[in-house]
Structure formats: structure tokens, C-alpha cells
Amino acid sequence: MKDCNQCGKCCIKYGGGDLAATQDEIDLWEIFNPEIFDYVKNNQIWFDPKSGLPLERCPFLEIAPKKTPLAPNLYTCSIYQDRPEDCRHYPSLIAEMIRDECEMIEVIDIEHQKQAQVKLDILMQDSRPACCS
Numbered sequence: 001m002k003d004c005n006q007c008g009k010c011c012i013k014y015g016g017g018d019l020a021a022t023q024d025e026i027d028l029w030e031i032f033n034p035e036i037f038d039y040v041k042n043n044q045i046w047f048d049p050k051s052g053l054p055l056e057r058c059p060f061l062e063i064a065p066k067k068t069p070l071a072p073n074l075y076t077c078s079i080y081q082d083r084p085e086d087c088r089h090y091p092s093l094i095a096e097m098i099r100d101e102c103e104m105i106e107v108i109d110i111e112h113q114k115q116a117q118v119k120l121d122i123l124m125q126d127s128r129p130a131c132c133s
């Protein structure tokens, strides 16, 4: 299992309509992060604050400045500390990582998925909410 290399596949795949936020998260954004709350509509994320239409891509996904012109894109989350719980959970299952072509996965993880899941759970224990680690 490699470290996340910020390939952005997960945010690109799920950030535009497949994410949900809890009522608690939405309430906290409304009070403390109005710049995030602007993209909430009817308790759903993410919507264009001007048009009210659903966004195809997460508005908080950014590309880090490249060190060299040919370097691959490195994606960052501009609301990392306040990102939805859904985002904190990813990646949660080896099968999901294989399906999504997550670049943390190595051949040995595919061959030994149970052991890989144990490694992943240890790796993610600080990211996942206490209820779910």
C-alpha cells in the first residue's frame, strides 16, 4: 500500500454529486464556513451558488502549482480540514480502491486483499471519524 499521491481520481469521481454531508456538518458550515455553506442547497452538496444548479465537479478541488511543466497534476482540497465526512472515509475498502483505480494500491494488495485491508484501516485511522475506524 502506497501513500496517496494526490492523483485526484477519487475527488473527480465522487465530488460532483455522489457526496453527502451530515446535518451537523451543514449546520457547522453555516455558522463557521459560509464559503462552504454557499454550495449547499436543500441540505445537499454541491450546488452553484449563483445558478442553483448541481455542480459536476467539487468546487473545492484544486490543482497544486507544478514544479516542472511535465509533472502530473497534483490535486488538493481547499477545505481539507472542513471537508465532508464522506471524504474523510475514502478510501475505505480495497475492492473500492481497485474499482476506482486508486493509485495507493499495489499489486501485492490486489493479491492479498485481506492483509491490504488491515494496512488500510491502520493508515486511515486518524482520518476516519471515531465512530467508523
Ligand code: SF4
Pocket (backbone or CB within 6 Å): 010, 011, 014, 015, 058, 059, 060, 061, 062, 076, 077, 078, 079, 080, 083, 084, 087
Ligand atoms: S471536498 Fe475536498 S476531499 Fe471532498 S471531493 Fe472536494 S476536494 Fe475532494
Ligand code: SF4
Pocket (backbone or CB within 6 Å): 003, 004, 005, 006, 007, 008, 009, 010, 011, 090, 091, 100, 101, 102, 103, 104
Ligand atoms: S484515488 Fe487514491 S491515490 Fe488518488 S487521490 Fe484518491 S486516495 Fe489518493
